[in-house]
Amino acid sequence: MNKPIEFPVTPVSDRGNPSAGLVAQSIRSGYWKGVAFCVMATVLMGVMFPVMTSALVYVDPFTFTSLRYLIAGAAFLALLLIKEGKGALKANGESFALAWLLGSVGFCGFGSFVFLGQQLAGREGALTASIMMATQPMMGLLVNSIVRKHRPPFYSFLFILMSFAGVSLVVTKGDVTAVLREPQHYSANALIVLGALCWVIYTFSASHFKRWSALKYTTMTTWLGLTTIIGLNVVLFALHVVPVPSATALHAIVPHLLYMGPIAGFIAILFWNMGNKILTPLNGVLFMDVLPVTTFVVSSLTGVVPGHWQIAGACMTGAALIFNNIYLRRQARKPALQG
Numbered sequence: 527m528n529k530p531i532e533f534p535v536t537p538v539s540d541r542g543n544p545s546a547g548l549v550a551q552s553i554r555s556g557y558w559k560g561v562a563f564c565v566m567a568t569v570l571m572g573v574m575f576p577v578m579t580s581a582l583v584y585v586d587p588f589t590f591t592s593l594r595y596l597i598a599g600a601a602f603l604a605l606l607l608i609k610e611g612k613g614a615l616k617a618n619g620e621s622f623a624l625a626w627l628l629g630s631v632g633f634c635g636f637g638s639f640v641f642l643g644q645q646l647a648g649r650e651g652a653l654t655a656s657i658m659m660a661t662q663p664m665m666g667l668l669v670n671s672i673v674r675k676h677r678p679p680f681y682s683f684l685f686i687l688m689s690f691a692g693v694s695l696v697v698t699k700g701d702v703t704a705v706l707r708e709p710q711h712y713s714a715n716a717l718i719v720l721g722a723l724c725w726v727i728y729t730f731s732a733s734h735f736k737r738w739s740a741l742k743y744t745t746m747t748t749w750l751g752l753t754t755i756i757g758l759n760v761v762l763f764a765l766h767v768v769p770v771p772s773a774t775a776l777h778a779i780v781p782h783l784l785y786m787g788p789i790a791g792f793i794a795i796l797f798w799n800m801g802n803k804i805l806t807p808l809n810g811v812l813f814m815d816v817l818p819v820t821t822f823v824v825s826s827l828t829g830v831v832p833g834h835w836q837i838a839g840a841c842m843t844g845a846a847l848i849f850n851n852i853y854l855r856r857q858a859r860k861p862a863l864q865g
Contacts (some may be wrong), residue, residue, distance in 0.1 A: 572820025629751025
């Protein structure tokens, strides 16, 4: 089972030992660095749903996903070559086939399903997509339990439900059924949840690539996944399922791509994988509950004043994240104390 990073208890014999204190301080520093990466990543991702609302007026989600990851992929590749050199392009004992599969699931699956669902949901698409992202911690527990054949901790499951309930209050103003009233929202929600599951699988599978850095895993899976994204795009164009975007449409989405490519695509995903490498996916995926709260904050900048239900929901989500982290760290520390 993936265990959270814990602050070690210094044995009595080591107290006063400067080197032991430095090790503990280093672990604490690494932990908070992982937290910072995950928080920054989810904040940046939270902004992308309002951005996509207007972008989807001009182009289909498949074309936009291809363009977005071409920009992000170029940035990842340049950074990888600078940081690790040309040798980083080799497999180094890992499976390119598995990396292609995970890149396809993570980038093609997430981008296509989530943004198609957002488009189908219409004007409420950003709201629907952001709240569905809050199901990822729950999915993470289930995926981790299935893969590792280990039942999730009971209290962790309750905290996940608490955080999801809090997010629901935030983005629905206390009216949880608001996003489900219109019939088309059912299919839209199903697609978004499927896309969210794709991202959970991609996140948890990163731990299998132990010889690759977070940067290399991100770069390789992005470019390998791009083959699937672009291939799907070409097929959809050929079958006339989606129209080839006009020059006017491409020009209109330039501002959206400037955010979705370099910021939400490059910086946010890199921070996300770096944070999860430090905290482990079981802990990192909890921060996905920050994403819909961010979407709400962005909406509030347009003049939407938060109500009592929304404030209560934000507090509930934050409390659930803190309580679950404290609980998992205490559970992980018990064997060491008993030994």
